[in-house]
Amino acid sequence: MSRSDQILADADAVLTRTSDRYRSLSARTRQRRNAAMMRKIKRISGAILSILIGAAVVGWFLPLGANGIMIVLGLILAAVLLFGLTGGEQRVQAEKLAETDIKALPLQTEIWLDNQRKALPAPAVQLVDSIGVKLETLAPQLATLNPQEPAALEVRRLLSDHLPELVTGYQAIPEPMRRQERNGRVPEKQLIEGLSVIESEIDRMTQQLASGNLDSLATHSRFLELKYQEAKQLGAPQSLAEPGPS
Known part of the structure; x- marks a missing residue:
C-alpha cells in the first residue's frame, strides 16, 4: 500500500470512529426522549385505568347516569392533560449543575447542552455535538x-461554571446584535471560539485522567511482577493462589 493510500485509509478510519460516536450520542438522546415518552404513557394509562375502575365500583352501587359519565370523561381528560404536560424529557437547569454529583455531571451537562441547541448558530451546534461526544x-x-481532588474541581468549574456562563451569556444578547461587531468583538464568533476552547479542555482533562489510570495500572502490574518473582525465588508460586493463614 502506498503512503497516500495509507493516509486515506487512516483518515477514513478516523471519520468512521467519529461517525460512530456521533451516532452513539444521537442514540442516547433518542433513548432519553423515548424513555420520557414511555413514562408519560404509563402515567396516563395508570390514571385512566384507576378512574375507570373507580367509576365501575361506584356504578355497581349507584347508576352513574349522564352526569356521572360526564364526570368520568372530565377526570380522564384532566389526567391526560396533567400527565401529558408533566414528566417529560428531563430538563436540567444551568444553576443546578454546580450541585450535581461529579459522576453525573457529564451526562447532566450533555442534557443541558442538548436543550440549548435551537438557540445556537449552526457552527456552535457542531461544537456542542463534539463536546457531547467528549463528555x-x-x-x-x-x-x-x-470530588475534592483538584482534577474533579477543575472539571466541575469548567462544566458547571464556564460552559453555562458562555452559552447563557450569548443567549442574553438580543438576536440582531449577535453578529454585529462591538469593541472589535463579534458575540457569535466569541461563542464559537469559547466552545472550541472548552472542547479542547475537556479533551485535555480526559487524556490526563486516562494517563493517571494507565500509570496506576502500570504500577500495579510492576507490583504483581515483583511478587511473582519473589514467589518463584522462594519456590512457592502457589502462594499467589493460596494465601496463608492470617
Whole structure:
C-alpha cells in the first residue's frame, strides 16, 4: 500500500470512529426522549385505568347516569392533560449543575447542552455535538474520582461554571446584535471560539485522567511482577493462589 493510500485509509478510519460516536450520542438522546415518552404513557394509562375502575365500583352501587359519565370523561381528560404536560424529557437547569454529583455531571451537562441547541448558530451546534461526544468519553474517568481532588474541581468549574456562563451569556444578547461587531468583538464568533476552547479542555482533562489510570495500572502490574518473582525465588508460586493463614 502506498503512503497516500495509507493516509486515506487512516483518515477514513478516523471519520468512521467519529461517525460512530456521533451516532452513539444521537442514540442516547433518542433513548432519553423515548424513555420520557414511555413514562408519560404509563402515567396516563395508570390514571385512566384507576378512574375507570373507580367509576365501575361506584356504578355497581349507584347508576352513574349522564352526569356521572360526564364526570368520568372530565377526570380522564384532566389526567391526560396533567400527565401529558408533566414528566417529560428531563430538563436540567444551568444553576443546578454546580450541585450535581461529579459522576453525573457529564451526562447532566450533555442534557443541558442538548436543550440549548435551537438557540445556537449552526457552527456552535457542531461544537456542542463534539463536546457531547467528549463528555461521553470523560464520564467513565470521573466514576472513581474523589470530588475534592483538584482534577474533579477543575472539571466541575469548567462544566458547571464556564460552559453555562458562555452559552447563557450569548443567549442574553438580543438576536440582531449577535453578529454585529462591538469593541472589535463579534458575540457569535466569541461563542464559537469559547466552545472550541472548552472542547479542547475537556479533551485535555480526559487524556490526563486516562494517563493517571494507565500509570496506576502500570504500577500495579510492576507490583504483581515483583511478587511473582519473589514467589518463584522462594519456590512457592502457589502462594499467589493460596494465601496463608492470617
